[in-house]
Amino acid sequence: MPALSFSTQIMHLGKDVSDAAYGLVSRAIAPTQGGLLQGQNPAALNNADPIRLWIIQLFIIICFTQLLGLFLSRIRQPRVISEVIGGILLGPTAMGRINGFTNNIFPAQSVYYLNLTANIGLVLFLFVVGMEVDTRIIRRNGRASLAISAVGMVLPFGLGAAVSVPMYALYINESIVSFGNYLLFAGVAMSITAFPVLCRILTECKLLPTAVGTVTLAAGVGNDIVGWILLALTVALVNATTGVMAVYILLCTVGWALVLLFPIKWGLNWLARKTGSFESGPTPFMMTLVLLLVFASAFFTDVIGVHAIFGGFLAGIAMPHEGGFRTALVEKFEDLVTLLFIPIYFALSGLSTNLGLLNRGVDWGYIVLLCVIAFVGKFVGCAATAFFFGFKWREAGAIGTLMSCKGLVELIVLNVGLSAGILDTRIFSMFVVMALVLTFMTTPLTLMFYPPKYHVYLADGHLPGPTHRHSEAEAAHPTPRATTFNSVTGTTATRGEEQLKSRFAVVLSKMEHLPALMTLTQLLQPPPTGPATAFDNTRASSIDESEKDSTTKQNTGRMLSVPVLSTTPVRATTISPHTPPVRIDALRLIELTERASALFKASVTDELVRSDPLVNIFRTYGHLNRIPISASVSVVNYDSFPSSVNHHVQDHASELVIIPWGPQSMGSSVLEQATTGASGTTTYSGPLSSLFSSPTSTSAPDGPQSLLYSQFARRVFAEAPSDVALFIDRGLSPSETAGGYGQHIFFPFFGGPDDRAALALVVQLCAHPAISATVIRVTKSDEPTEVDLQTPAATHLSDNIRDNIASTLNAGMTLQSTHFPDTVYGQNTTQVQLASSAADDIAWETFARPSGETAPRSPFIEEALTRVNFSSLTSSQPLRVLVQRAHQEERESGSWKTLVVVVGRGRRLATESHHAELAQLLSEHGRETSINPDVRKTIGDVATAFAVSGSRASLLIMQSAEAR
Template sequence: MFDCATNVFHLAGSLRWKREAAGQGGLLNGEDPSAFTTSDPLKTWIIQLGVILMITQLLGLILRRIRQPKVIAEVIGGILLGPTAFGRIPGFTTHIFPAVATPYLSLVANIGLCLFLFLVGMEIEWSVVQRNYKRAPFIALAGITLPFGLGAALSRPLYHHFISDSVKYTDFMLFTGVAYSITAFPVLCRILTELKLLDTHVGVTVLSAGVIDDIVGWVLLALSVALVNSGSGLTCLWILLVTIAWALVLFFVLRPIIYWLARRTGSIENGPTISFMTITILLMFGSAFFTDIIGVQSIFGAFLVGLIIPREGGLCIALTEKLEDMVQVIFLPLYFTLSGLNTNLGLLDDGITWGFTIAIISLSFSGKFSGCTLASRALGFRWREAATVGSFMSCKGLVELIVLNVGLSAGILTQKVFSMFVLEAVFLTFMTTPLVNTFYPPSMRVRLGQHAPQHDAASLQRSDSAHKGSVKSDDVAAPELSKFEESDERKSRFTVVLDRLEHLPGMMVLTQLIQPPPILAADHSPKKKAARRASSVSVDAFRLIELSDRTSAVMRSSNTDVLIHKDPLLNIFGTFGRLNRVSVSSSLAIVPFEDLPASVVEHAQQHGSQLIFVPWTPVQRSAESDTDSPSTSAENQPSNPFEALFRAAHSGSGQPSSTLHSNFVRGIFAQATTDVALFIDRQHPGEFGLPAFDGQHHIFLPFFGGPDDRLALSFVVQLCANPGVTATVVRVSKSAFDDLSRIDSVDKLKMAHLGPEEATVHTIAFPDTVYDAQTTQTRIQSETADNIAWTRYSSQQPPDSPLASALSRISFSDIRTPAPLQTVIEYANNLSETAAERRAQPIIIVGRSRRLATENHHSEITQLIEQYGGSGGEVKKTVGDVAAALMIARCKPDIVVLQMAKVG
């Protein structure tokens, strides 16, 4: 017993000594942190990951400006980190990418590659192929056979010049043909989505052909690997038969089981559960293991499992969201870096090598482009559309790089030939977007359900010139007065923009305001019924989703027909429309952030909308504070300095969101050729005890003059046709005494508790509300239009006038004051105070710009900023002077800012 205890203590002491010995050393003891050790490879791996991510992200920011896919940045970053560029720096490869550490980097990269091919399999939609079963197979077949033949023809001279005799020519020829015939389906989807071509005839056809091409390409790759790994033709046959048997087991045995499991666990309805995720990942790696041990690449097994995941209920999208960030942020850059480490463009150092490189690029492009273009033309596409299909199908991207890496690891390709093909893949992927924009400009694109327009060179030139000259800053008399007469008509077609849940209340308020007057007993005559049908309101709810770099976003963009019926914002707004007897149609678009304003403008034009409703909630205010400012007042600052430090990120989280949305709003104002109404939500969603309004609304309109104010006046008259809406319209003009001294100290003390101004937008990306200098003629014409509008609406109307009912609910007055904005603020505050008495929700409607307006409010805005705090120099560029003053003064009613469409 004593000997046993001694041995136990001795073993424990030895383990303790080993643990301490392993923990010795480190940076403080002079150890090189970049030194690689097999017992602790994590340090080197972290260094490698940091260098890779910094390089690829920096290149991604640069290439994104020229609309290149992220894969280009990752491939170029890998090439730069290899022997082509950074590898020439003395000690760089030894310390950052030592050869002994490559197996660990390769292990992680290949794990990520299996996950990526699993995501690619889930990204493939069989329904897309079914919708284009007549065209897609023919185009895909033409895009495979011709490039494969050209690749096989080129493989003969390549083999004799660069490949050793130890490699079978048939293996090399097969890999060359597969590399030529492959199309990068994931990159193809991203380019189609970014260029907004998924809802065009060309886009749907390319997507369908790309799916078929991708599947056939992976099958050919599996065949190539099987041929290389087999020692004889009989062994290759057995490998293929076992692979086919495994695919049949997956599709006909395991696919129903996976579907049953998804239903059983509720993953289809509520997203993938932990148990479903666990079983799916085990199945994916198990399939990868099986295909690897039978002689086919493991990535093929992972790809097959991705194909059998149920598509119902958006399960593939939800599953992709769980995995995509780690795959795209960490695993794929590592894989491309491995490709870059094996790519040495310095080996292309003689004329014959460059001659073959140019031949590889030329034949690869001409094979894909010619085959798919001619096939598309034979199927009835116009030449420009057919060339666009050929350009898309020439995209190589990461899929060819995977094929090339398989060939390199199998010893079929040398490093020089591998570098030549990598250069070809990068060049063709880079050229895809410019070629598509050249062959298929936006003016020629045909959406689904539209007929192809006939375009010739002259019509295209006229269309381009008309598009470039459609918006002008100068206003002349005839178009301005004509637009005013048009705006006097009742607006009945609206586009409502929805992009965030907190914007729904404001859009519901505006939609409720534009309801047509209720049908009375005396209105059942045929003439009045026909007039009511003509003025019936139709609203198109336009749901905007930003397209990100995530795979799930691309998958959503190709499934908008399904998402539109499941989107919560559209469902809520549609239900609200039915309850309020408003015809609501739904539309959904997934576009990049920089294209959001243009998408809204284009959508409104296509649907013939007369007014675009845009929501804006500048800052989410806290329940305990009465300020809109992103910075809290001194009383509300936390006393703990560490709490202030860690709250800084949270307290400012609303400001970037508000800033981005303000950029979006200004983009719509700058590009819109339709009247625009911006609803600024000033309510506190978390507050209780607000007065009940009984469905009544009272509108306050300060009228200064100018086209936007005239539009606002006409819109107020239309809204007051509803018996539940009343209005106060005040024509404000500045008196001769420009004196703000009448704002006494009592008023200043009364408002001293208010915090600084709203979150502002520090950008000059879009034009502000100050337009070009007006001439004397246009100023006089605008003032004449102001007087006509004011006289028409404020004068007594005969009882049989169509405006009589609406004007009877409007109170008109005229006021001259040395401080117009301060007077408007006082009116707005009085409106808030009397809201409970009126039992009517207060709303302020103003015009946006100073374009041809009578007054210049710059000096008063400056004094209001000094009085209330904040810096309003930028916010008024978004909402205009009057609305900016109301926001600076913390007026509580919601604000609607209108801008009349610019006329050319």
């Protein structure tokens, strides 16, 4: 027995050892992954690893909503419409009716993972919404916005409470939801305004800088804050077991809000200054701290019985305003939130929306009643209040319509009510339809009440008094306010041949435009006051290299506006009493995108005027050059850039609008700067390259962008109510950065309104002692002249540059926009041509004749004409001759002066057509073909000739308002 027992024990021990060994081996073997190659279904839900199905759901949601957005954006609907409709279509209303779709793509268990992702995104989205709320807007716009906001909540709240009585009796289970909670929730759902969607509609309708947009934005901020407070009260009442507990929840919420808005906000300001986050954006430490604060706030509001989204909203309000800190935070959060999390949230809303349940006539009757009550309550309350405060009926109607917008915030409110048990699926679906209808109709109704021709724009964003607004007739037909300065009498007068411009409007849209504007600002700066030392042209041309080097060393580090003076005394210059006071009004254009940060910038343009780096740099440069510069900011869609320029010109009575075109914005591959290699071939590079580069060429990657800017310039040419100048800056070559100063202007005068305006501007620019000019009156002959025989043929381009030009011109139709709007000219009759030709003779005689042979001129003009050399040219090929003369002027100017070629655009009433000669000029440079029509239409034939010839000079292309 003992022996048997021993053997049994041995057997048991061996079995235990084998089991243990098998267990160790089993643990060492990796479990089966169930991949696609093993026949597993990738869409099958695995609770231990749900990432596969989550990614499939994500792709379906985002692609579906984006495709809908492409269509709905064309009818000017906000993105929230496509997201909500996409969610509804993916739910049981449409796609859910497909057999197996919901069970395989959106099974019930997977909704928990989507819900977690959506709620994380919702907290971050409400954090962004909180940062968009700026209470300073309310304080700045006073009683009107507060009154509109208050009445716009009280009236729809009362109507919503009234309609909740029959709906509660018909749809709500009394044992689950109390009447008081449902009444309060229905009132909030009717009275709330979707502030983020409202801001988007205001910007797309170009209403933010108007009186309507300003007061609506302020009223929307107040409405948003009160709406969230009421919603928090509703959720607190639902979650509280007793009335006393509800009071405790509200007190805790108020206490947490005070903690965030005062000590925590002060601490964030202090840390942001210490870490340099105001100057260079949030540091990683500040971003970590902000993220922890957002989710800590969401956690606190959730555990005390209020939804977590309120914590995110309060954290957003607590973020500092200074230094663009909020805008930088929004830029870091918005793409992830709006492109990923929010579509998931609305897909979940769609899964909870079943329009198939609304299968009774009474259901649709109540939907119509909800839409009417929600719109009428907002529209009547807000519009009547606005009309009481002095707004016209069109403005009041637009304010009432805008305040009725529901959109994103309404859907969040409804989802909170659904999750809190206040609404069931049927009532939730009815309210969703109401929100969609009101959001969809906001934009078209606003445009119907308040079309662009009635817009009243504000210069400072403040609400004007009744006496400061135009009447509707004045708004519909604005009167041009441009004035001109008569150099003979020293007073403002109507258009004439000797009028000088004093108010200039410049366009700032990119950093690379600053060099061009600084160069042109230097040209426009007034001459020194009192006795001054003028720049000696003779001395500059004859100074030897040793003197040049010593002068360069003495002036190292000085600004460009400080002239290099010769060592010999020259004639002193005094300013004329009739000198026009030069003023520049800069317009900073910022493209409005779909990002929330762009909307945030659009709502705080008054801060951008003070903080934008481009504006500050240009304003400082103007101060150093003694030119007063005012600035304004416009945040609009790219297509609205020309109209913003036109409004700016009208509001500031500008006489000339200047469009800069810097080297970086035009490319850097061919056709501007010329250098001769060892083989004798000439290569070109510079800003005009991308206009002539093929879209498939790797040497000009920004060609399409240059074409867009070209079309923008052409629209300004077509629509601006004043003279327009397109300044193409070639930049500075290395030899010119060695200390050269001054500009020499080369201007061929062909005739026509554009050339006459250019002639007057050239004379005005030459009033500065550092600027000289060569003005040539050109006459085209039928037969070759002696000048033609003496002018050498153009230098040929190298083979690779010639092939680049050829491929570009052959692909010109790919880039051009044949239907793009251009300047619409009046009828070009023989009588008009004769009058224009007579005006050309008068303009030329006014400036070119000696002072004793013409009418008395002002001292200002006489001083300027001493630096202008007038001559005449008769040629059968004037463009080729002028190009050679321009190269000669460049060589004679040397490094002491840069060359600026001024030309008239010559699109109407030009004395000669240059089409044939332009084609011949291209042939001389290596390829006989036609130029890109879009380029020719933008800058004109004469400027195109200088561009394709490889001239190193900057180009100033003038178009007169008289030409339209």
